[in-house]
Amino acid sequence: MLHMQGIRKQFEQTIVLREIELTINRGEILALLGPSGCGKSTLLRIIAGLESADQGQLLLHGQPLNPIPIHRRNFGLMFQDWALFPHRNVGENIEFGLRMEGMAKLQRQQRVAEMLELVGLVGYQQRSVLELSGGERQRVALARSLAPRPQLLMLDEPLGSLDRTLRERLTEELRRIIKAAEVTAIYVTHDQNEAFVVADRLAVMNAGQIVQLDTPQAIYQQPKTAFVARFLSLTNLLPIVKQTSLSPELQLVETNLGQFEIQSSQTQAAYLLIRPEAAQLAPSATASYRGQVVGQSFRGSHQRIEWRYAHGGLQLDLPSNYQLDQGQNLDLTFDAQQLSLVQSDH
Template sequence: MSLHLHELRKHYGATRAVDGVTLELDERETLALLGPSGCGKSTLLRLVAGLEAPDAGHLSLDGSDITQLPPQRRRFGMVFQDYALFPHLDVGQNVAFGLVELRWERAAQRERVGELLELVGLAGLERRRVQQLSGGQQQRVALARALAPRPEVLLLDEPLSNLDQTLREALKDELSGLLSSLPVRAVYVTHDQSEAFTIARRVAVMKSGRLAQVGTREEVLEHPRTGWLAHFLGHRNVFEAADLARVPGAPQRGPALLRSDLTRVLPAADGGGGTDAVVRGVARDGLRWKLRLALPDWGIELAWEGYDRELPGAPTEGQQLRLHVPAEAWQELDGA
């Protein structure tokens, strides 16, 4: 019982928007499709929805091929980035739109609409015009509308990107709880990794039309496969093999990632462990310190972040420290 994408391809002229994507989605699973803008993730979602026809490859749901099925017969719910609410219908009519197509009884429609508006926290707003809603409310209506006909798969295309920061944070958590509580599999497209990792347990990272890595959020976050992935996921310390010649314990064959979150800063006097480190730059991000540390013995510089308690006092430029780097902090990357 699964949604299966097999070698999907979609080209626009010379642009390979989706360039051979194979992916499987299990029942009740939420998958985040994460990637920078222009990586083809929205196109991939549109292929799954049936809004675009693939140039090659196929798509099957629970064993039957649906590649040629038009969107209206797939029963895939979609939440659009710009909501796409029908301006000529009120909130209730918007949510009931798919139920009308399924020829539901009036009373059943009304009940289902009420149930969904309750679910998304808009109970009682059936008669409201959609133009009178705030962006966040419109987003909730779009979600309720997509969920109402009990879709096989729920597709969400950057659903929070048009909202302001505060609202996005709040809705992100809410959506995460909602999706994990509902018996629906979902594909959540986003360029924002915090959204991806909050909402989905499994994450597929996309780059230039291909999947760069697919795995649980821990796998992807802690063990990015390539230098590009490490950079994209916010790791700052990626080194080429040539830079690491003087570093004991570092992988020697290819590029490597140094996970600064696994390192420990020690006072200079502490002779016990680690290597010499000199503070080259000090900045703050809220309560967190952001330091640039030069390691003269190893011939490299790295970015380090942490709170007060992880430091032997307030850091200053030029300050001498020592840095303890356990072996597991080094991770070898694929040379790509």
């Protein structure tokens, strides 16, 4: 549906976007995920027509997008502050774009009713937006963005001003609403948990580049680089001292913790990634890795321990019902399915 070819943007001496190549498929939700300053919001603004690229081309359904004025692109926009009109009620806010299009009153009323049902706010039409909770305002803003039936919906940190508990509750609802509306969407966020729940695919960005593009599951299971792993809070990265290919799909790697056999075709990895959930208590007489519990914290269904071994330490998750003491020696094995080989960032 939307193709980006060689998109580049520079502000003075700072290169914000570096030759972005990206295709967004019809009906999918694509998240642009990355830290502040990575270029994700600038890319969104270029797609919207609020910024212009220094070079490169945007194609919508195979046709150049750049010459099309903003008001004729039929794109929906939703930002963090939602920008609702405080002097208008809920229904008037939702119908604003429809009124600007010149839609007849009866049709506007029907569309507003459809949107209120879609976002779960039936009966709220006459309410002042000042009376609404943060979550309700977010849904009104989403309904207003969807009312004109945009061919592309763009959301820039739409839940950023909500507290974490409400944000987590609304994330799944946001995906449900977008999917029910059958609209293609680009979702900008720095929160990987939001991106995992909302998106069909993630484009992880760093320093103006897309460093990995895949499904949330694939990126979590196999982060491509150390940056991606660390950004996803996967910090157990052990430098690889030596790597040997035992077969095309099986690698033997040596680290300062020991040797590991990894199912992978990657032959020049820089790090071994051990996910926190990889740890398992070693049965007696089993080949294992020895370390010491030097810190622990309760996380509900599990406990996070700091496990120190001779040459380093790992953050690992174990079931909450395991009784562990500070300073206790602990022998562990690691689930091979939770180990990955990761490239360096260069």
